[in-house]
Amino acid sequence: MAAENARSKSTHSASTRRRFVNWILGTSAGGLVLSVLYPTTRYLIPPEAAESTASTVTLQISPDEIGPNTGQIFRFGSRPGILIRTPDGDLRAYEAMCTHLDCIVQYRDDISRIWCACHNGHYDLNGINIQGPPPRPLQRFTVNVQEDRIVIGRES
Amino acid sequence: MRTWDRMARDASRWLEDRLGLSALGRIAKKKEVPVHRHTIWYYLGGMTLFLFAIQVATGVLLLFYYRPSATEAYESVQFLMTDVQFGWLIRSIHSWASNLMILVLFFHLFSVFLLRAYRPPRDLTWYTGMALFGITLAFGFTGYLLPWNQLAFFATRVGTQIVGVVPWIGEGLLRVARGGDDVSGATLTRFYAIHAAVLPALIVILLGLHVYLVQRHGMSVPPSVEREGGSKRSLPFVPSFLLRDLVGWLAALAIVAALAAYFPAELGEKADPFAPAPAGIKPEWYFMFMFQTLKYLPAHILWIEGEVVGVAAFGIAALLLFLAPVIGRPRRDGRPNRVITWIGVGIIVYMIVLTILGYTASPTA
Numbered sequence: 001m002a003a004e005n006a007r008s009k010s011t012h013s014a015s016t017r018r019r020f021v022n023w024i025l026g027t028s029a030g031g032l033v034l035s036v037l038y039p040t041t042r043y044l045i046p047p048e049a050a051e052s053t054a055s056t057v058t059l060q061i062s063p064d065e066i067g068p069n070t071g072q073i074f075r076f077g078s079r080p081g082i083l084i085r086t087p088d089g090d091l092r093a094y095e096a097m098c099t100h101l102d103c104i105v106q107y108r109d110d111i112s113r114i115w116c117a118c119h120n121g122h123y124d125l126n127g128i129n130i131q132g133p134p135p136r137p138l139q140r141f142t143v144n145v146q147e148d149r150i151v152i153g154r155e156s
Numbered sequence: 157m158r159t160w161d162r163m164a165r166d167a168s169r170w171l172e173d174r175l176g177l178s179a180l181g182r183i184a185k186k187k188e189v190p191v192h193r194h195t196i197w198y199y200l201g202g203m204t205l206f207l208f209a210i211q212v213a214t215g216v217l218l219l220f221y222y223r224p225s226a227t228e229a230y231e232s233v234q235f236l237m238t239d240v241q242f243g244w245l246i247r248s249i250h251s252w253a254s255n256l257m258i259l260v261l262f263f264h265l266f267s268v269f270l271l272r273a274y275r276p277p278r279d280l281t282w283y284t285g286m287a288l289f290g291i292t293l294a295f296g297f298t299g300y301l302l303p304w305n306q307l308a309f310f311a312t313r314v315g316t317q318i319v320g321v322v323p324w325i326g327e328g329l330l331r332v333a334r335g336g337d338d339v340s341g342a343t344l345t346r347f348y349a350i351h352a353a354v355l356p357a358l359i360v361i362l363l364g365l366h367v368y369l370v371q372r373h374g375m376s377v378p379p380s381v382e383r384e385g386g387s388k389r390s391l392p393f394v395p396s397f398l399l400r401d402l403v404g405w406l407a408a409l410a411i412v413a414a415l416a417a418y419f420p421a422e423l424g425e426k427a428d429p430f431a432p433a434p435a436g437i438k439p440e441w442y443f444m445f446m447f448q449t450l451k452y453l454p455a456h457i458l459w460i461e462g463e464v465v466g467v468a469a470f471g472i473a474a475l476l477l478f479l480a481p482v483i484g485r486p487r488r489d490g491r492p493n494r495v496i497t498w499i500g501v502g503i504i505v506y507m508i509v510l511t512i513l514g515y516t517a518s519p520t521a
Contacts, residue, residue, distance in 0.1 A: 102317040106432030117433040
């Protein structure tokens with residue numbers, strides 16, 4: 001009886017020891033996996049690029065060079081913008097990235113609209129999405145003509 | 157002559173003692189391929205594998221000249237196409253074989269699907285096959301950007317932006333996919349690493365598992381053939397089926413070589429992040445149905461943006477196909493379950509119709 005008790009006690013403590021060792025091993029293995037995964041995941045997330053803080057850009061073209069019913073792409077920091085002269089002679093500028101899936105838009109003089117070739121999205125001269133898949137209007141920039149230079153700025 | 161024979165015998169015994177390759181030979185000898193009216197579909201998996209081997213070989217060769225940076229990638233491909241001897245051939249074969257591989261893979265996938273070869277115990281084979289299909293499309297998508305031309309640039313802008321429509325985590329995923337906020341040189345190096353290192357590693361593991369499972373379970377005999385009493389004849393895999401495979405592979409090689417010679421891969425214009433997307437822009441043909449769908453979707457469906465609905469629908473369709481072994485389980489009363497087959501047929505018809513529309517509808521209308 002006593003021997004049986006002792007045996008069961010020793011089996012019991014052996015199983016507790018085994019559980020403890022398994023727990024220690026499992027936790028350290030988990031810790032090891034995490035200590036590899038965490039830096040790898042952080043490594044794959046690119047660092048934040050410094051956003052261009054400039055709120056205005058001055059274009060190297062004179063307003064007279066832009067005929068009515070035309071448009072062209074310019075750089076606004078690291079992003080493209082589109083400058084258009086409406087058939088009425090107004091100068092307007094918008095962010096040139098289609099609000100649908102990010103393609104760069106162009107001006108179509110045959111229909112006097114801003115157009116995205118990727119999925120056939122149309123915007124009117126006010127940058128409003130009027131046809132096709134774009135869900136939102138283009139973001140508008142301010143356009144100031146100072147003597148013979150054009151200054152484009154973010155709308156506040 | 158005798159000495160040569162003896163030396164060869166000694167060498168093969170030496171290898172046998174160490175590698176035990178005769179076990180493989182015994183397995184190969186046991187492998188039989190059932191012969192019935194659908195046997196032709198059994199060749200498609202091997203055909204995909206052969207075209208993949210061409211991709212590995214030509215891909216390695218392209219690495220000798222390719223330079224993965226936004227300032228050099230286009231020029232390095234241009235140099236390869238114009239100055240390097242047979243550079244045009246290697247790149248054209250890589251491009252054509254990739255297209256053919258995806259085409260054959262589509263046929264392989266849908267023939268397995270329609271012949272219900274995904275039934276247990278081959279369900280895991282189906283899951284690994286679907287994963288291989290996903291990896292192959294990822295190969296196509298990442299490889300398309302590497303020449304850094306205008307078409308590729310916009311295809312990548314659109315393709316990665318689609319990741320961005322995933323709710324909550326989309327923006328983070330988009331930055332990880334692009335290596336920044338926009339498609340740039342950082343995206344190119346990322347895609348290069350994925351195309352030339354990450355995906356090859358993944359595909360080797362999954363392909364090994366897939367081929368092992370095919371070997372372990374043997375070829376599936378379609379239920380329609382089984383109902384007629386099973387296949388009456390079979391063909392030994394070695395050498396009979398393998399030799400027939402070889403004929404197909406040789407034909408495929410000839411087709412790829414002819415296509416590469418008569419229609420070499422184009423390079424187009426260098427990517428310019430400050431130029432509008434050119435009119436008539438379109439993705440590779442196997443993404444055409446998605447592209448065309450995105451054109452037709454309105455800005456909003458109820459209160460959700462159109463493209464979100466579209467992307468979600470594609471995701472659900474892919475998931476349904478993936479789950480074919482679960483959804484296609486026979487009904488309790490033992491009658492066959494046709495639901496998943498009809499879903500699959502619907503998906504195939506949709507893909508074909510939208511692809512045709514993609515090539516025929518006016519891009520400006």
